[in-house]
Amino acid sequence: MTDATALSRPTESFSLSKLWYDKKYRSVILQMIAMAILFAAIFYLAGNAVSNLEKLGKTFGFDFLSQPAGYDINQRLIEYDSRSSHLRAGVVGLLNTILVAVCGIILATILGFALGVMRLSPNWLVNKLSYCYIEFVRNVPVLVHILLIHGVLVTTLPKAKQALNVGDQFFLSNRGLYVPKPIMEPLFYLVIATFVGGIAYAWYYRRQARIKQEKTGAQSPVFWVSVGAIIGAPIAAFLITGMPLAWEIPELKGFNFRGGLALKPEFISLWLALSLYTAAFIGEIVRSGIQAVSHGQTEAASALGLPRGRTLNLVVIPQALRVIIPPLNSNYMNITKNSSLAIAIGYMDVVATIGGISLNQTGREMECMIIVLGIYLCLSLIISSIMNWYNNRIKLVER
Amino acid sequence: MKKITQVALAVAAFGVVAGNAQAGTLQDVMAKGHVQCGISTGVPGFAFTDDAGNWQGFDPAVCQAVAAAIFGDASAVKYTTTTGKTRFTALASGEVDMLARNTTWTFSRDTDLQFEFTGVNYYDGQGFMVSKDLGVTSAKELDGASVCIQTGTTTELNLADFFRTNGMSYEAVPIETNDEARTNYIAGRCDIYTTDASGLAATRSTLDDPSAHIIMPEIISKEPLGPLVRHGDHQWGDVVRWVLNALITAEELGVTQANVDEMAAGTNNPEINRMLGAEGDLGAMTGLPKDFGHQAIKAVGNYGEVFERFIGPSTPIGLERGLNALWTQGGILYSPPFR
Numbered sequence: 001m002t003d004a005t006a007l008s009r010p011t012e013s014f015s016l017s018k019l020w021y022d023k024k025y026r027s028v029i030l031q032m033i034a035m036a037i038l039f040a041a042i043f044y045l046a047g048n049a050v051s052n053l054e055k056l057g058k059t060f061g062f063d064f065l066s067q068p069a070g071y072d073i074n075q076r077l078i079e080y081d082s083r084s085s086h087l088r089a090g091v092v093g094l095l096n097t098i099l100v101a102v103c104g105i106i107l108a109t110i111l112g113f114a115l116g117v118m119r120l121s122p123n124w125l126v127n128k129l130s131y132c133y134i135e136f137v138r139n140v141p142v143l144v145h146i147l148l149i150h151g152v153l154v155t156t157l158p159k160a161k162q163a164l165n166v167g168d169q170f171f172l173s174n175r176g177l178y179v180p181k182p183i184m185e186p187l188f189y190l191v192i193a194t195f196v197g198g199i200a201y202a203w204y205y206r207r208q209a210r211i212k213q214e215k216t217g218a219q220s221p222v223f224w225v226s227v228g229a230i231i232g233a234p235i236a237a238f239l240i241t242g243m244p245l246a247w248e249i250p251e252l253k254g255f256n257f258r259g260g261l262a263l264k265p266e267f268i269s270l271w272l273a274l275s276l277y278t279a280a281f282i283g284e285i286v287r288s289g290i291q292a293v294s295h296g297q298t299e300a301a302s303a304l305g306l307p308r309g310r311t312l313n314l315v316v317i318p319q320a321l322r323v324i325i326p327p328l329n330s331n332y333m334n335i336t337k338n339s340s341l342a343i344a345i346g347y348m349d350v351v352a353t354i355g356g357i358s359l360n361q362t363g364r365e366m367e368c369m370i371i372v373l374g375i376y377l378c379l380s381l382i383i384s385s386i387m388n389w390y391n392n393r394i395k396l397v398e399r
Numbered sequence: 400m401k402k403i404t405q406v407a408l409a410v411a412a413f414g415v416v417a418g419n420a421q422a423g424t425l426q427d428v429m430a431k432g433h434v435q436c437g438i439s440t441g442v443p444g445f446a447f448t449d450d451a452g453n454w455q456g457f458d459p460a461v462c463q464a465v466a467a468a469i470f471g472d473a474s475a476v477k478y479t480t481t482t483g484k485t486r487f488t489a490l491a492s493g494e495v496d497m498l499a500r501n502t503t504w505t506f507s508r509d510t511d512l513q514f515e516f517t518g519v520n521y522y523d524g525q526g527f528m529v530s531k532d533l534g535v536t537s538a539k540e541l542d543g544a545s546v547c548i549q550t551g552t553t554t555e556l557n558l559a560d561f562f563r564t565n566g567m568s569y570e571a572v573p574i575e576t577n578d579e580a581r582t583n584y585i586a587g588r589c590d591i592y593t594t595d596a597s598g599l600a601a602t603r604s605t606l607d608d609p610s611a612h613i614i615m616p617e618i619i620s621k622e623p624l625g626p627l628v629r630h631g632d633h634q635w636g637d638v639v640r641w642v643l644n645a646l647i648t649a650e651e652l653g654v655t656q657a658n659v660d661e662m663a664a665g666t667n668n669p670e671i672n673r674m675l676g677a678e679g680d681l682g683a684m685t686g687l688p689k690d691f692g693h694q695a696i697k698a699v700g701n702y703g704e705v706f707e708r709f710i711g712p713s714t715p716i717g718l719e720r721g722l723n724a725l726w727t728q729g730g731i732l733y734s735p736p737f738r
Contacts, residue, residue, distance in 0.1 A: 057513050057630065057631070058513065070555075070556040070559055070560075071550075071555045071556060071559055071571070072555075072558075072559045072562075072569070072571040073571065074570045074571045074572060074573075081563070082556075082559035082560070082563055083563070151582075154582075154583065154586045154588045155582075155586045159587035160587070174586060174587055174588050175545060175570075175588070253543065254542060254543040254544070255533070255541075255543050255544040255545065255590045256543050256544065256545060256570060256590075258543065265588070343575075344575075346550075346572060346573040346574055346575070348573065352550070352573065356484060356550060356551065357484075357550050357551055357555065357573075359484075360483070360484050360487065360550070360551035361551070361556070362511075363487060363491075363507075363511055363512040363513075365488060
C-alpha cells in the first residue's frame with residue numbers, strides 16, 4: 001500500500017483481493033481484460049494478414065488508386081472515362097450507391113407508411129391486401145426480388161427501336177426510361193434563389209407564428225403560407241422570368257437513344273426491389289407504432305373537442321413516431337447495405353467498381369475490401385447519427 | 400521435462416511439415432488424392448456438364464490429363480467453378496490447385512498477381528457478335544452501341560481502349576457469367592456481346608438460330624488462353640506445363656488415345672519413348688510416375704483429339720484450328736521437345 005492510495009481513499013484500506021471482490025474495481029478490470037483480448041485478436045489477425053501477403057510476395061499500399069482504371073461505367077453522376085483513376089471509379093460507384101440508397105429510402109418510406117396505415121384500415125379488402133403483400137414480400141430474399149424485376153424489365157419491355165413512345169418526349173424500352181433533360185439558362189438561378197428564399201421565409205414565419213400563439217393564442221395559417229413561399233413563389237418567378245429552362249429531348253440515333261436523362265433498367269430494378277422489399281418491413285413498423293398509442297389518448301383528445309386531423313397531428317403521430325423511428329433507422333441502413341446486391345444485375349455501385357473490377361484488375365484484394373468496408377461503415381454511421389438526432393428531437397421531454 | 404521436449408519437437412516438426420506443404424502442391428495433391436481444379440461457370444464446348452453431371456470440355460480436359468498423369472485416373476479431379484472475378488482469389492488463396500478456364504496470359508497477371516502461366520491451350524482474340532438484323536458488318540460501325548461484357552476480364556479493358564482509340568462511344572453493360580451475357584444479348588439489353596472469339600462461337604452455337612448472328616471480322620486483341628498455377632512452386636508449374644506439352648507433342652508425333660497403349664511398349668522414335676515412359680525417366684525429374692505421358696494421353700487423347708471432340712468443326716461450336724494448328728501445319732502451336 002502506497003501513500004498515494006492512502007491519501008486518495010483515506011477511509012478505506014486497499015488490499016489486492018479488493019481488485020476482484022469490489023464490484024467497482026472488478027467491472028473496470030473485466031473491461032480491461034476484454035479490451036486486451038480484443039486488441040490481441042486484431043493484432044494477431046493483422047499480423048497474420050501481413051505475413052500471408054508477404055508469403056504471396058504482395059505489398060500493401062494504396063498507390064494503385066491513382067492509376068488509370070481502364071474500364072468504363074455506364075451510369076455515372078460525375079465525369080468519368082476509362083482513363084480516369086481507380087479512385088475516381090470508386091467515387092462514381094460510391095455516388096451510385098448513395099443515389100440508389102437515397103431514392104430507395106424515400107420510396108420505401110412512402111410505400112411503407114401507406115402499407116402500415118392500410119394494414120389498420122377497417123376495410124377488409126384493403127387490410128388483407130396489405131397483409132398479403134407484407135407477408136409475401138418480406139419472406140422472399142431481396143436478391144430474388146432484384147433478379148426477378150430485372151429479368152421482367154429486360155425481357156418484357158420492347159427493344160430500343162420499338163420503344164414505347166409517349167408524346168415523342170418519353171421513351172421506355174429495355175435500355176431504360178429516357179426522359180427530357182432540363183438544361184438551365186442563366187435566369188433559372190433566380191428561380192433557385194426564390195426557392196431558397198421561400199424556405200427561409202417559411203421557417204421564419206413559422207417561428208413568428210409560434211411566438212404569437214404562445215403570447216395571444218391566435219393561430220396563423222402556417223401551412224398555406226409555407227406552400228405559397230416554397231412552391232408558389234418559385235413558380236411565379238419561373239413564369240415571370242420567361243421559363244428559363246430548355247429541354248433536351250432524347251432521340252433514337254443508331255443503336256441507342258441519345259440525350260435526355262436515362263433511368264437504366266439496372267437502376268430501376270435495384271431501386272424498386274429495395275424499396276418494395278423494405279416497405280414491407282416499414283409497414284409493420286408503422287402499424288406497430290400506431291397501435292402502440294393507447295386508444296384512450298384518441299378518446300381523451302376527442303373528449304377535449306379536438307378535431308380528428310389535429311388529434312392525429314398533435315396526439316397520435318408524435319407518440320407513434322417515438323416507437324417508429326428507432327427500427328426505421330435500422331431499415332434505412334439495411335437499404336444502404338442491401339444495395340451492394342447491385343452486383344448481381346450489373347448496377348455499378350461501389351462494390352462493383354472499387355470492390356469488384358478495380359480489385360480484380362489490380363489484385364489488391366485487401367486494400368479494396370478495406371475501402372469498401374470503410375465506406376459502408378461510414379454510410380451506416382451517417383444514417384444512424386441523422387436518425388438519432390431526429391429521435392432525440394422528438395423523444396418524450398419530461399418537465 | 401522430457402514431455403516438454405517431446406511437445407516442442409512435435410510442434411517444430413509440425414511447423415516444418417506445414418512449411419513444406421506451402422511449397423509442395425504436388426505433394427498436397429497426392430496426399431488428398433485429387434486435383435482441385437478451377438474452371439469457368441460454363442462455356443459451351445470449353446466447360447460444361449454432361450448428362451451424368453460431370454464436367455467435360457476443352458478446359459476440364461487439361462485438369463483430367465493432369466490428374467491422369469499423377470494418379471493414372473482421369474476422374475481424380477474435383478472442380479470449383481469460378482467467375483472472371485473470383486478466379487484469381489480462388490487460386491491465390493489455395494482454394495484450387497490450378498485454373499483451366501479461358502484465362503488470358505498477361506504481363507501483370509504473371510508478375511503483379513503472382514501467377515505462372517504454364518502454356519497456351521488456345522490462341523484467341525477478342526471479337527464482337529451482333530445480330531444480323533442490325534445490318535452492321537464492321538466493328539468500326541458500332542458507335543453508340545450497348546455492349547455486354549464480362550467484368551473483371553481483359554476483355555473489359557480492351558473494349559474501353561478500342562472504342563476510345565477509334566473515337567466511338569458505347570454503353571457498357573457489365574455481366575458476371577457467360578449465361579447472363581446470353582440472356583441479356585437475346586433480350587436485346589445489349590446490341591453486342593464481346594468476349595474471346597472462341598467464347599462467341601460457343602455462345603452463338605447455343606442460340607435459337609445461330610445463323611442470324613455474325614461474328615465481326617475484327618479481332619481487337621491477342622488473348623493467349625492457358626492453364627495457370629501460383630508463383631513460387633516450380634515443381635507443380637512444371638507438372639501442369641509438361642502434361643499440356645505432352646498432349647501437344649502427342650499430336651505432332653501421331654500418338655493418339657487409340658494407339659498410345661501400343662506405342663507405350665516402345666517405338667523406334669526415342670522422343671515418343673521418353674514421353675510415354677518406355678525410355679529414361681522424365682517423370683521422376685518432376686516427381687511424377689514414369690508413365691505420366693502415357694496416362695494423360697490415354698485419358699483424354701492428344702491435343703488435336705481434344706480439340707475435335709469439344710470445339711472442332713464437327714461440333715456445334717465449329718471452331719477451325721486456325722492459329723491453333725500445329726506449327727508443322729501452318730499454326731503456331733509448338734511444344735518444347737521431350738528430352
